[in-house]
Amino acid sequence: xxxxxxxxxxxxxxDGTVFRGKAAGKIGTTTGEICFNTGMTGYQEIFTDPSYFxxxxxxxxxxxxxxxxxxxxxxxxxxxxxxxxxxxYNIAYSRKQADESIQDYFQEQNIVGISDIDTRQLVxxxxxxxxMNAIISSEILDVExxxxxxxxxxxxxxxxxxxxVSTTETYTFGKEDxxxxxxxxxxxxxxxxxxxxxxxxxxxxxxxxxxSFEEMEKDFAPTGYxxxxxxxxxxxxxxxxxxxxxxxxxxxxxxxxxLGHQLLALANDIPTKKMFNGHRGLNHPVKNIIKDHCEVTxxxxxxxxxxxxxxxxxxVEITHVNLNDQSIEGIRVKxxxxxxxxxxxxxxxxPHDSRYLFDDFIELMK
Numbered sequence: 034x035x036x037x038x039x040x041x042x043x044x045x046x047x048d049g050t051v052f053r054g055k056a057a058g059k060i061g062t063t064t065g066e067i068c069f070n071t072g073m074t075g076y077q078e079i080f081t082d083p084s085y086f087x088x089x090x091x092x093x094x095x096x097x098x099x100x101x102x103x104x105x106x107x108x109x110x111x112x113x114x115x116x117x118x119x120x121x122y123n124i125a126y127s128r129k130q131a132d133e134s135i136q137d138y139f140q141e142q143n144i145v146g147i148s149d150i151d152t153r154q155l156v157x158x159x160x161x162x163x164x165m166n167a168i169i170s171s172e173i174l175d176v177e178x179x180x181x182x183x184x185x186x187x188x189x190x191x192x193x194x195x196x197x198v199s200t201t202e203t204y205t206f207g208k209e210d211x212x213x214x215x216x217x218x219x220x221x222x223x224x225x226x227x228x229x230x231x232x233x234x235x236x237x238x239x240x241x242x243x244x245s246f247e248e249m250e251k252d253f254a255p256t257g258y259x260x261x262x263x264x265x266x267x268x269x270x271x272x273x274x275x276x277x278x279x280x281x282x283x284x285x286x287x288x289x290x291x292l293g294h295q296l297l298a299l300a301n302d303i304p305t306k307k308m309f310n311g312h313r314g315l316n317h318p319v320k321n322i323i324k325d326h327c328e329v330t331x332x333x334x335x336x337x338x339x340x341x342x343x344x345x346x347x348x349v350e351i352t353h354v355n356l357n358d359q360s361i362e363g364i365r366v367k368x369x370x371x372x373x374x375x376x377x378x379x380x381x382x383x384p385h386d387s388r389y390l391f392d393d394f395i396e397l398m399k
Contacts, residue, residue, distance in 0.1 A: 042147040042171040044118060044155075045179045048162055052155060056171035057122040057146035058139030064182065065089040065115030066189045067167035068335065069156045071314030075382020080114050080144075081107040083198040083221030084291060084333050086264040087189065089116040089167050093156055097148075098123040101131025102138045108223040108381060112139070113198065113264075116169045117146035118155065145169055163309045164189070164335060189335065190307045194265030195220035195273070195292070199242035203252075206239065207231035213398050216240060216255040218276060220292050221263030225381035229391050230259075243272050246279035257286035257370075257398045260293030262377065267295035267305045267336055274299045281369055286397040288390070289373030291334055294364070297373040298338040301348040301366060308360075311335035312376075315383040318356040319376060321363070327356065330376040331383025337361070337375065370397045 039055040046067065069091040070079055076097050079090065097119040117139070124136045139146065147169045159165075168183040198221040206217075206227040215230055217239040230237050238253045242263075249255065258280045260273070267273075277300040280287050289297045295305045312332040319330045343351060343361045353363025353374055365372035372394075378387035 039149070040171055041174060042169060043174050043176065043179060044147050044150065044167060044169050045176060045183060046158075046167045047165040047183060049180075050158060051176055052147070052150045054147045054150035055122070057117060057119065057148040058136065058144045060171045061143070061145045062168065062170040062172055062182070063089070063116040063145040064166065064168045064186045066164055066335070067091060067118070067159060068164055068311060068313055069093055069159060070333070071316065072382055073315070075315070077102055077106045078108050078382050080112045080117075081109045082223060082333060083109050083113050084262045084264050086113045086194050086198050086221065087115055087192070088264075089118060089169060090114045091118040091152055091155055091159070093152060096121045096123050098135030099126060100128040101126030102133050102135055103128075103130055104132050108225060109198070112142045112144050114144070117144065118150065118152065118169070119146065119148050120150070120152045122146070122148035145171065147171070160310060164311060190266060191269055192265045193269040195242045195263040195270060198264060200239055201241060203241070204239050205237065207236040208234075209236055211236040213257065213395065214238070214253060214255045215257050215259050216249040216253050217259045217261060218242065218244065218249075218273065220261045220273065222261035223377075223379060223381065225379040226259075226261065226290065229379050229388065233391055233395050235395070244276075246276050246283070250283070255285075257288065257394065259394075260287065260289035260296055260373070262291035262293065262333075264292075266307070267292055267299060270296065281366065281371055284369060286394065287371040288394040288397075290377060290379075291375060294373035294375045295336055295338055297366070297371060298343065298349070298364065301346065303342045303346055303349065304339045305336050306339055308335055308337050312355070317376065319362045320354050320356055321352065322354060323352050328386035329384045330362075330387055331380040332376045334375060338364075
């Protein structure tokens with residue numbers, strides 16, 4: 034285990050709020066939009082979820098690092114969060130299956146964090162004031178100097194980030210002789226989504242974010258198309274909206290998750306918006322109004338579709354609604370084989386209530 038001394042660190046929010054704690058991970062400085070996740074477990078999957086690219090993550094669970102890091106539990110090839118804020122940063126871990134400590138993991142990947150602060154107080158503050166930019170530093174402790182650096186950080190509103198996390202080259206996942214072939218538009222896809230496809234006899238080919246429909250169609254002749262999750266503002270991605278429109282025009286089966294849901298809405302003239310806080314956690318109740326049942330869902334998004342526009346649309350119908358705030362969690366396009374959900378049915382981490390959505394997509398492709 035790497036030698037670790039708890040040096041002082043500072044967390045500064047854009048509204049001027051200051052928290053002082055101890056350094057976690059690499060000694061340095063990092064910036065990003067601050068958000069919180071209410072999950073009780075799954076910190077490693079959260080760290081490596083590309084949808085969190087550019088964000089400083091506050092974990093509400095009191096202990097982070099206590100079961101170590103396993104190379105088999107990543108959702109992408111690297112840590113995607115910009116920084117970590119936690120209460121108890123546990124370097125010693127208890128699990129035999131773990132490969133290394135969280136401190137070794139963070140130092141290897143140059144991740145800066147802060148621990149030993151009152152995360153309950155911080156989360157209450159973010160809930161009241163909304164998502165905002167923040168800076169963590171364990172090398173600069175002067176607040177005025179940190180304010181100057183933080184002022185230069187762009188807002189998440191209007192940022193296009195998917196092309197930064199997408200694959201640069203195509204690759205395949207699953208068995209080549211599988212009966213279904215799915216073209217995956219990678220805007221920040223999680224590995225467990227691909228695993229769920231492979232488990233259902235799908236041979237997937239994953240394409241860079243800016244690949245055109247025509248290119249995917251000619252190259253792979255897929256049975257269906259999948260539009261992935263990912264980071265940033267969907268309204269800043271006209272290239273992906275155009276691809277979705279072309280898939281719809283060709284009347285191909287299509288399934289979208291999270292960012293893919295927002296892009297399907299935009300392709301049907303339904304605007305998106307930046308949410309006050311977003312939904313991030315493992316216990317969000319969603320009602321499937323088609324099947325009349327409730328699912329406990331895993332969620333991670335800071336943007337959503339405009340409710341009024343969905344309800345007044347003659348192009349789509351609502352399939353899922355969030356029971357906490359009535360936000361739109363699922364839609365399907367009328368007279369097309371296309372649907373999407375705002376949450377994460379691959380649920381890594383999280384409950385498996387929504388895995389049936391992958392089966393629904395298979396049915397569309399039959």
